[in-house]
Amino acid sequence: MSKGKSRRGMSTVIATGTVMAGLGLSATAHAAGEPIKIGVISEESAVAGASISKAAQLAAEEINAKGGVDGRQIQIIAYDDHSSASDGVRAFQRAASQDKVVAIIGSYISEVALAMEPWSARLKMPFITPGAASNEISKRVHDDYANYKYTFHGWMTSAFIAQSICDFSHDVLVGEFKMKTTVVMSEDAAWTKPLDERYLECLPKAGLKVLDHIRFNPDTSDFTPIFNQIEAKHPDTITTGISHVGVQPTVQWHDQQVPIPMSGQSSQATTTSFWKDTNGATEGVITASAAAPGVAMTPKTVPFVESYQKHFAGVSPAYDGFTSYDLVYILADAIHRNQGSTDPDKMVDALEKTDYVGTIGRWQFYGKNDQFTHALKYGEGYITGINLQWQNGKQVAIWPKSVANGKVKFPAFVKVQAAAN
């Protein structure tokens, strides 16, 4: 009897001891090594969207290799939203409620980001978009700060993108090539509404009269009538706003030998795989972007591009790869400044105080009382983006002058006055 009792007693002690040791161990594990989970929601099969999660993974690996954030590793949990707002929202909810991430980096498509934004407010989940552009994203934060403060806009708003393109047009197209007129050609999407508004305002001020304004359905596959309509007006240049489409208008522009240069924003053209995707038809196309291979916006730009190319089969990141990479570092930095706390309100406070030199410039966010609350600060000394032109399979930076590493050259079928030297 007593033997059995003592055996039971022993096993109870051992069991209790194991449990306590386990608890003790897990307690220390919690303090020392529990990973910081960051959700990344992106369009994996889109040309521009594929860079987002890859660049985030790269940043996480680098930070973890250096010891993580105060000893804690960063874990990237990636979701594919298939370019669909409803899939994006579902992923957002899952990331927040099930996978318990501390912040979400999400989407380059404004429609998707705008759909996820209210959930950032409802679930009090810090949410930063690395590539969407619509002014609406930061407008909501400005208009309802108390609820929407968890959203940050990690790329230039459409208004600033348009402004930078106007600045480029003024310096190069008008200044060097003496161009006088343009036609604005944009896809009909959420991000191009404020873009086109600013274009129509700032292009004339830059010296280019806007002869026509064309907004086409993003599902368009035959651009011949559009190019025809543009050519009939005889503009000196076409100012684009395209992201959802890219391959087809570019290839058709080239195959039909439309004699008018294209500049503006073509998101797909910001990644090096675009040369192959268009069979080289993108020669001579100019687009705004975050950075270009070989161009050192900051000391971090070139090493990041090289590391990305090494990891991902020689392809360089699209514009949202640069931002996504910087944003993981910024989030890590914010958590570090909070002494490891990932409380949403503390995260917001820390993020607002961001002053970080990343791969594309100096990151600061506008404040509560600025027009574009929580958007990226635009301007010299902060982030302006660059304009690049495709030449012989390479992206050549052509603006601003401080980082330009080549001269503007157009294909033979494009009719321009020779640049004034």
Add this chain to the structure above:
Amino acid sequence: MLPLQILIDGFAISSLYALGAIGFTLIFGVSGVLNLSHGGVMLIAALLGWALAGEAGLGTYIATPLGVICGMIAAFITYFMVVRPIQNSAAIPREEKEIFVLTGTLLWGIMIQQGMAYLFSDNPITMRPLIPGVASVAGVRVPYNEIMIAVVCWVVIGLLWLFVNRTKAGKALLAASMNPRGLTLLGFELSRIYLLAWTLYGVLAGIAGVLLASFLGVSTNNTGQLTASAFSIVVLGGLGSVSGSLMAAYVVGYLETVTAYLIAPTLRPLPALLLLVLVVYVRPQGFLGRR
């Protein structure tokens, strides 16, 4: 200038539509199958042609015929693995076979679309034009490739006409579309006729797919639209009538082109759809339909 531009542009796109639609209507006329994976078959030809040209480094000239062959293989897979098993199945009552085949090909089309999107992503792909450069036709700038596409389409249509009307096998095909039972009574094996029809279909859809890739570009997202387009043209022209499809293809092609140029590119698909509704109301057998 603009009228000539519309004329030429409309001609090229209509020829391409015609090629796809004729294949579609052939299959329906001969074997009674409405192949809703039509877009998928064209897609496979286009995507694999592109992959062979670029990724496998074979270049456009070799990859184009290979792409057509891939289209043919896709058509065979559709016939042997989707259509025929359903048609031969003892478990499905005869009256319901057509619906099952329809649904089967629809699902198969979706599988192709998703499978290709998984392998190649949904980015549009383009094949290099076989003849680069542009020609000037009475002051209108036309890419050589566009002219070539129209020529190729008509050569193929011409060859098809010769085949159907001048060769024994072709005449058997025509007969099968009129009266399959009568044909079997004369000693022809229907299964070989069907095989012939699907082979022709594969070639037609394959050529259409590859040419579309070099003309406008193709993406997996276009799959449904390509099927819908062929379907509407074939209904318009009369299910089963090859010349009807040819006519309808030009009506639809020109309606679309005129709309895109003169009204708005956004409204391009609308008039053809409105016409389809009208025709189904007023003359459901289409222009030249028999059934």
